[in-house]
């Protein structure tokens with residue numbers, strides 16, 4: 517992970533001045549979606565880049581040690597080795613960025629990765645994911661337990677009640693406490709943008725989260741009815757850019773929720789390259805939170821290498 521964001525004092529004056537031009541944001545999102553997607557070997561290279569940025573996720577009520585184990589093995593070897601060999605990428609250490617699980621499954625993931633001799637980070641969602649509607653002490657304790665079990669990245673959810681009612685000071689204080697509970701674990705702060713109402717609120721919540729010391733800001737839990745959308749992403753990455761220009765601290769960005777296709781992953785990479793530049797195009801500063809994206813990327817890579825489309829059963833765990 518990159519150098520951490522120490523955060524700043526809460527700057528309520530900056531927050532009160534925030535205005536977002538909805539029309540301009542929608543136009544920019546349309547422009548980015550209309551950009552030419554790279555083809556052939558360039559597309560394959562971009563897809564491998566996308567793979568290295570995936571937080572390979574399982575967040576289901578029926579998660580067990582065995583499906584978490586399979587997830588970890590897939591994260592270590594996300595693309596079939598014969599396909600990587602054809603691309604001369606078999607010994608380049610292509611893995612996903614991390615695995616992401618519920619707090620109760622962190623120990624399983626850590627054990628599986630350790631047994632496979634992998635140092636891949638384990639990310640845990642926490643703080644009453646997905647709704648965040650549990651008492652503060654419970655949410656803090658959840659962070660501490662996930663860290664104690666070996667999570668090195670914690671994806672916290674914000675208290676939407678505070679964000680929607682504009683109680684920025686209270687939201688800042690809570691996130692500061694989560695940051696402290698994380699210790700050395702890097703903190704990704706989930707805004708649940710589908711529940712924040714306006715672009716202006718999304719920008720303000722992004723700023724507060726960064727001022728409170730978030731290492732990443734993340735769009736969604738994947739459980740809201742609206743998750744990662746390009747317009748909202750533009751609002752968030754512009755907040756990241758402004759925060760960087762003001763403080764010199766680089767905060768990462770993680771779109772998550774409903775990202776399913778290789779084509780979408782390419783648009784996400786284009787968006788990051790255009791809005792934040794190449795520095796952000798790496799797992800240290802960019803992650804794609806997704807439970808079902810990797811299968812389509814591997815399928816497209818199979819097509820690139822063989823000229824044919826694989827059936828899903830031909831790709832392990834696809």
Ligand SMILES: O=C[C@H](O)COP(=O)(O)O
Pocket residue numbers: 573575616736737738739772773774775805806807808809
């Ligand atoms: O943080 C990751 C998201 O929960 C994943 O959402 P997804 O299952 O729609 O890919």
